[in-house]
Amino acid sequence: MSLRSIESDWDIVVVGGGVTGAGVFRESTRRGLKALLVEQKDFAWGTSSRSSKLVHGGLRYLKEGKFALTRESVRERERLIREAPGLVKRLEFRLPIYKGLKPGAWTMGIGLTIYDLISGKRSYRYYGRRAYMKIESLVARQGLKGGFSFTDAQVDDARLVLSLIGTAERSGGLALNYTRVTGLERDFRGEVCGVFLEDTESKEAACVKTRLVINATGVWAEGLHPSPEKNKHLRPLRGSHLIFPKELIPIETAVSFFSPKDGRQQFAFPWEGGILVGTTDIDHQGALSEEPFASEEEVAYLLEGINTIFPSLRLTSADALSSFAGVRPVVSEGKVSADRESREHVIWTDRGLVTVTGGKLTTFRVLARDALSAARDYLPSKGLSEAIEPIFEPWTGEATPPGLSFETHQRLWGRYGRQASVMLANAPEKHLRVIAGTQTILAELPHAAAREKIRHLDDLLLRRVRIGLLLPEGGKAHLDEIRALCGPVMSWSDAQWDKEIEDYLRMWRAHHCPQRRQD
Ligand SMILES: Cc1cc2nc3c(=O)[nH]c(=O)nc-3n(C[C@H](O)[C@H](O)[C@H](O)COP(=O)(O)OP(=O)(O)OC[C@H]3O[C@@H](n4cnc5c(N)ncnc54)[C@H](O)[C@@H]3O)c2cc1C
Known part of the structure; x- marks a missing residue:
């Protein structure tokens, strides 16, 4: 899409297409705001496709006495499991306890009791040595005293971002990838009134007007908004x-x-x-x-x-x-070791610019609401009201097509929302096959290639689906099949396909190959 063809007036421009920006974008469209999201690379290219993929309360925050953060995260975890089936799912954890090593069973038991109290349900259990070895036979046995089981949840992080963005677009928002905000426009009072945009590949530039800019650029946030706190960066x-x-x-x-x-x-x-x-x-x-x-x-x-x-x-x-x-x-003030740094988010405001950064994937909804609350003076009245529409498109319980398991069907709904029906309606039965070593079905590839704003092959293989991380050498052996499957729905010439494959494999070797490399 050409930047010059987009509308020139917005209620809100969200900068950053990670989970924080996607959460703000979705919350804005739920409230009926006219919202634009721009991402300088691909959606979820930043931290939000590279997390540990846990939707969790964070047991370790308890150890640091951060009860509020744990409570908030556990509440969000439960909500996401309820509202996004097929995308966020419960995950059972096991934690072995060893003689002489910290934490001991007693400390861990207290932590897990508090964890359960916060979530309002009993999930943890302690097993003695023999019982634990029965349920978890692989763990080291020397010094093993027993172990715990408890639950948290997991997610496909990039698909969480894409799901939020897709749903927001279907509610009237516009999201552009490969579009960078190069600067902010301010009026004579110093209030933000617009943003300068650049397509990072064609270099086409434009300026659009907006009442409010939310800077959700994660680790890049100080590029648009230097920290207002002298000692915290x-x-x-x-x-x-x-x-x-x-x-x-x-x-x-x-x-x-x-x-x-x-x-x-x-x-x-x-x-x-x-x-x-x-x-x-x-x-x-x-x-x-x-x-x-x-x-x-x-x-x-x-x-x-x-x-x-x-x-x-x-x-x-x-x-x-x-x-x-x-x-x-x-x-951070840079005073503690990396693993003791706070995972809490911050909000900075500056005359029509609100920055929200830090935090966790799990609490994206809290970050979105806090950012919009901080921006209330700049929102039209409809943006102040609580949203009624659900964040995710609810599963309608439609019949599972032949050739697909119920679990895979629900997984597709969790990831693509209503678009899952479109995907399945267009897919021949042979494309319902799961690619060995992954949980992805073939039909996801042409669907994403046709409808999910792919510019490069890594957008498709590393973020729309995750097979680039799950198959040997980034899926090299499957690239001809993928080309044959997606070629008809994409506008790439043969030469472009050749170049995309070459670039993708080079990028994969440099950034995802587990052998070699110095920092
Ligand atoms: C190793 C690791 C593991 C983690 N594990 C978990 C976990 O298991 N559970 C959990 O809840 N949290 C986890 N987190 C935290 C979580 O991943 C991050 O808090 C979250 O992804 C941050 O999202 P974000 O949208 O703020 O930033 P990002 O995802 O980095 O998004 C910011 C985006 O802004 C874009 N951008 C920057 N400048 C501009 C500009 N000028 N114009 C346009 N776009 C721009 C960037 O390209 C980027 O895509 C983990 C983090 C790390 C690093």
Whole structure:
């Protein structure tokens, strides 16, 4: 879409197409506001496709005495499980306890009791050594005293963002990817009255008017709005993950454990057909304009953790399917270690510009509401009222087509909302097949390629679907099939396809290949 063809007057312009921006965008359209969202790269390209994919209360926040943050997160978790079936689902965790290692069973039991009290339901259970070994046979046995089970939830983070954006667009909003805000326009009183936009590829530029700008640019937020607090700035903290084939880490639930190196909490859990292992927490020294990746040291750290808890597996980086890294927006005075930094969000206001950053994926709705409350003086009266429309398009319970399992059907609804029916109506039965090693069905690829604003192959393979992280070498062996499937619904020439494939594989090797690399 040409920037010159878009409308020139908006109630609200949201900058940033991660979960924070997508949440504000969705909340705005629910309130009937005329909303535009712009993202400089692809939707969810930033941290919001690179998280640990947990919708969680955050047990560790309890340890730090952050009861309010835990309560808020647990409440949001329960709400998301209820409102977004097929996208957010409960995940059982197991946590083994070892002799002489912290935390002990007593401390953990207290933490989990509080966790349950906050969510209002009893989910945790303690198992003695023998009973625990029965339910979790892979974990190291030396010094094992027993273990806990409890529940949290998991999500496909990029699809959460896309679901919010898609639903908001179907309620009247407009979202543009590959469109950067290059500056703000202010009137003679210094009030924000417009934004300067640039298509990052065609370089086409435009200026649109707006009553309000929400800066939801995560770790980039100070580029548009320097921190008003002299001693508090964004501290980019990187976290990296590895994904393994399910056969190599045969677990059915999440296993949480503590790093033998520094005692940080780590985890492994089934995700989208693979096993996700995470995470690190270190200061990110790389340029924010460049895509982050897991360094050799981080890969070694993750392997040491996983091989200590599952000693029989002897995993190496060559066993991993992929790696990915994200940079956490944390507002900090820089006085504590990375893993002790607060995950709470901040709101800064400056005459028609509201910045919302920090926080968590889990609490995106809270961030959205807080940002709009801070902007109330700039909103038309309809923007002040509580929204009635649900955030996600509710599952209508329509009949599952032959050839599809109920679980996959619900999964598609969770990810695509009403568009799932369009996808299924257009798909021949042979395209309902699940791609081995993933939970993606073939029909998702041409659907996303045709309707979800794809500009590059990595948009399709890493964010619309996640098979680029789940198949060996980014799905290299499947690229001809994907080209044949998506080619007819896309306008790419043969030469463009060749270039996209070459660029995608180069990018994958540089940023998602788990072997090699210095920071
Ligand atoms: C390793 C890791 C693990 C995590 N795990 C979890 C978890 O399990 N659960 C959880 O709840 N939270 C988790 N988080 C936190 C969560 O991922 C982040 O809080 C959240 O994704 C931040 O979203 P955001 O939209 O604010 O930022 P982002 O997702 O980074 O989005 C900001 C966007 O703004 C765009 N942008 C920047 N400047 C401009 C501009 N000038 N014009 C247009 N666009 C621009 C960027 O390209 C980017 O896409 C994790 C974070 C990390 C790093």
